[in-house]
Amino acid sequence: MATLRPLMQPLRQCRSILSQHAQPSTSTPPTACARRFISSNSTTASSSSSPSSSPAPTSQQPYPSKKKPLTPAQQSFLSSALRVNQAGELAATLIYTAQTPPVVAREPHLRPLMKHMYDQEAGHLRTFNALLAKHRVRPTALYPLWSVLATGLGWTTAVMGREAAMACTEAVETEIGGHYNGQIRTLLEMVSEWEAEGYEVGEEFRELIATLRRIRDEELEHLDHAVEHDAQKAEPHWLLTGIIRAGCRGAIWVSERV
Ligand SMILES: [Fe+2]
Numbered sequence: 001m002a003t004l005r006p007l008m009q010p011l012r013q014c015r016s017i018l019s020q021h022a023q024p025s026t027s028t029p030p031t032a033c034a035r036r037f038i039s040s041n042s043t044t045a046s047s048s049s050s051p052s053s054s055p056a057p058t059s060q061q062p063y064p065s066k067k068k069p070l071t072p073a074q075q076s077f078l079s080s081a082l083r084v085n086q087a088g089e090l091a092a093t094l095i096y097t098a099q100t101p102p103v104v105a106r107e108p109h110l111r112p113l114m115k116h117m118y119d120q121e122a123g124h125l126r127t128f129n130a131l132l133a134k135h136r137v138r139p140t141a142l143y144p145l146w147s148v149l150a151t152g153l154g155w156t157t158a159v160m161g162r163e164a165a166m167a168c169t170e171a172v173e174t175e176i177g178g179h180y181n182g183q184i185r186t187l188l189e190m191v192s193e194w195e196a197e198g199y200e201v202g203e204e205f206r207e208l209i210a211t212l213r214r215i216r217d218e219e220l221e222h223l224d225h226a227v228e229h230d231a232q233k234a235e236p237h238w239l240l241t242g243i244i245r246a247g248c249r250g251a252i253w254v255s256e257r258v
């Protein structure tokens with residue numbers, strides 16, 4: 001029974017998170033939700049207005065805030081970004097949950113490191129759970145599948161040995177670091193465009209970028225820890241990391257869409 005415990009946990013987490021986020025799709029289309037990243041003022045320009053259409057300021061009334069509504073494509077990007085990030089962070093917590101017992105049983109000195117990385121992943125997951133709930137973005141429909149695969153990946157690599165477990169972290173964090181960098185780049189391009197057009201950028205939007213940067217940095221810290229703990233001595237390193245990285249890319253691609 002003990003070996004089944006890691007497989008049951010994702011299903012329990014999945015059930016609880018799906019029930020948290022269950023929203024009738026007709027009442028809250030995803031595209032309507034991400035718009036809140038740029039909170040509208042009562043005087044906010046509509047999608048057809050321009051900065052120059054705002055009334056002139058008076059000495060008592062400063063310039064009204066001018067925040068450009070998100071385009072449908074931008075709303076869709078933000079919804080899918082939050083969805084895939086939450087799925088990825090759930091997978092990360094499950095990988096470390098499954099890896100920790102076999103790794104620590106053989107190498108007790110790694111317990112603090114495994115706990116540190118798990119705690120950071122759990123924090124990332126809480127962040128995206130909250131963002132999904134706040135912006136009413138549905139989680140990926142493949143949550144149960146990713147959960148079982150992540151647990152299986154963590155357990156399998158940990159049983160293969162510390163090097164394989166660390167190679168798993170190296171591969172996953174390499175992909176996830178690049179994935180977060182891509183999202184940050186896209187959001188910064190949106191900010192640059194708005195600023196060039198004279199629009200304001202909402203505080204919530206800036207906070208999202210800062211959050212992604214912090215999480216990206218923590219993922220890259222995990223990558224460094226893995227390499228420091230002999231990830232590249234795993235045999236065969238190229239095959240193991242190649243398969244895991246390809247799997248991550250596939251999971252990201254699907255979770256952005258489903
Ligand atoms: Fe993470």
Ligand SMILES: [Fe+2]
Pocket residue numbers: 092121173218219222
């Ligand atoms: Fe990580």
